Amino acid sequence: MPTRHGMFRAIGYAGRAGTPEQIALVHGDPSGDDVLVRVHSECLTGEAFGSIHCECGEQLDSALRAIVAEGAGVVTYLRGHEGRGIGLLPKLKAMRLQETGLDTVEANLALGLPVDARDYRVAAEILRDLGITSVRLLSNNPEKVSELERHGIRVSERVPLLVPVNSSNVRYLRAKRERLDHLLPQLDEVPHETA
Numbered sequence: 001m002p003t004r005h006g007m008f009r010a011i012g013y014a015g016r017a018g019t020p021e022q023i024a025l026v027h028g029d030p031s032g033d034d035v036l037v038r039v040h041s042e043c044l045t046g047e048a049f050g051s052i053h054c055e056c057g058e059q060l061d062s063a064l065r066a067i068v069a070e071g072a073g074v075v076t077y078l079r080g081h082e083g084r085g086i087g088l089l090p091k092l093k094a095m096r097l098q099e100t101g102l103d104t105v106e107a108n109l110a111l112g113l114p115v116d117a118r119d120y121r122v123a124a125e126i127l128r129d130l131g132i133t134s135v136r137l138l139s140n141n142p143e144k145v146s147e148l149e150r151h152g153i154r155v156s157e158r159v160p161l162l163v164p165v166n167s168s169n170v171r172y173l174r175a176k177r178e179r180l181d182h183l184l185p186q187l188d189e190v191p192h193e194t195a
Helices: 056-070 088-099 104-110 121-129 142-150 170-180 185-189
Strands: 009-013 022-027 035-041 073-078 134-138 154-159
Touching: 009 121, 022 056, 022 121, 035 056, 056 073, 056 134, 073 121, 088 104, 104 170, 121 142, 134 142, 142 154, 170 185
Parallel strands: 035 073, 035 134, 134 154
Antiparallel strands: 009 022, 022 073
16 A cells, blocks of 8 residues: 555454454564554544644654654554544544543543543454564553553563644643653643643
8 A cells, every 4th residue: 555654565354243444554574573563543533634632643644654764564553442442422522521621531531431441452463463572662652562561462662652742732742641641751841831
């Protein structure tokens, strides 16, 4: 599959009953250990519509560029992870609540939803199917590292995937750092009044 970043093989995976189909984008020959990998959660608003409320679209583009620059690697694109696993319509409701002053965690809880309902088992299964057992993970989320390791994928390195802070995403990124322990050092340069 030709992309603006380079050539990838698109490998589809049928979902089990009641689960979505999945896709892996593979560049080069990612065999061996310590493969550069992005385990990416679906985000329609950030990827298809270019929303800058979150960093998802920019992270996906950056990951694809980094993998092409590396010469080999994989993006597992996890469908069913929209809104940290709550789904598109609940995510839109949560975004509306964020406009009233709630952060991303508070908004999910106000809707009676989990803060993060994602399951990374399928990502680990895809990586094993591709012959990958250890990765250099493009992520700012320590929980994603723990989850992959829990499912049998060794993470030899967490590679930061930072995007610029802007007036539309600063509150969201702060909540991810302060409430969800994401590693986002670029926020250190932004005055707190910017929220």
